[in-house]
Amino acid sequence: MKATIEQPTYLSWAGYYGMMDMSDIFVFYDDVQFFRQSWQQRNKIKSANGNWMWLTVPVFQKYGQKINEVKINNVVNWRRKHWESIYQSYNKAPYFKQYRDDIERIYQSEWGYLSDWNIFIILIVSGLLGIKMPKLVKSSELKGLVGNKTDRLLQVLDRIGADEYITSYGTKVYIDPQKFKDRNIKLRWYEYRPPVYHQVKGEFFPFMSALDLLFNTGEEALRYIREGVHLEENV
Numbered sequence: 001m002k003a004t005i006e007q008p009t010y011l012s013w014a015g016y017y018g019m020m021d022m023s024d025i026f027v028f029y030d031d032v033q034f035f036r037q038s039w040q041q042r043n044k045i046k047s048a049n050g051n052w053m054w055l056t057v058p059v060f061q062k063y064g065q066k067i068n069e070v071k072i073n074n075v076v077n078w079r080r081k082h083w084e085s086i087y088q089s090y091n092k093a094p095y096f097k098q099y100r101d102d103i104e105r106i107y108q109s110e111w112g113y114l115s116d117w118n119i120f121i122i123l124i125v126s127g128l129l130g131i132k133m134p135k136l137v138k139s140s141e142l143k144g145l146v147g148n149k150t151d152r153l154l155q156v157l158d159r160i161g162a163d164e165y166i167t168s169y170g171t172k173v174y175i176d177p178q179k180f181k182d183r184n185i186k187l188r189w190y191e192y193r194p195p196v197y198h199q200v201k202g203e204f205f206p207f208m209s210a211l212d213l214l215f216n217t218g219e220e221a222l223r224y225i226r227e228g229v230h231l232e233e234n235v
Contacts, residue, residue: 013207018228149175193230
């Protein structure tokens with residue numbers, strides 16, 4: 001069983017959905033420390049002037065909080081501002097009308113916790129992309145996890161019965177491949193190389209939110225996502 005373990009991010013990029021698309025089981029790693037101005041809180045869209053911009057969710061943060069403990073600051077009307085920015089950026093995109101209502105409804109709902117909000121968006125967008133959904137699990141629901149880094153990841157994989165783990169190249173700085181070999185769990189390194197597609201205005205900017213791909217390529221979005229996926233088996 002192929003598994004991926006990823007933190008729930010806001011307006012996730014195409015590479016995130018590429019990992020979800022190839023997984024049998026996808027774990028939202030929501031009980032590790034939250035860092036301010038991380039991908040859990042913000043992401044990029046391409047603005048109407050041809051540049052890119054951040055969309056950032058305001059939160060109430062306390063030092064040492066876990067991702068699933070972070071509350072959204074709904075005192076300010078940030079959801080309206082985010083939707084207006086998305087609308088102004090993409091209303092001339094070829095597939096904006098096709099997906100407008102679904103994305104607008106996201107911003108008409110109000111959530112208390114950042115992690116829940118992000119997962120809510122991920123599920124909606126993955127459906128629009130046409131991804132066959134893997135089994136979904138929150139790490140916070142797997143009680144009794146201890147340790148950190150590789151040891152904690154291996155505990156998660158044991159709990160869900162995975163024998164193959166797909167993870168990004170960025171995790172090489174703390175993952176111990178030998179421990180995976182010792183547990184007979186295949187380790188595969190994931191890299192996403194964004195393919196070029198037509199964006200509404202200006203030069204092509206990679207690494208935008210997957211909304212950019214969806215509004216610009218429509219039903220071809222999943223093909224583009226799969227085209228950008230590259231895997232390397234750990235040897």
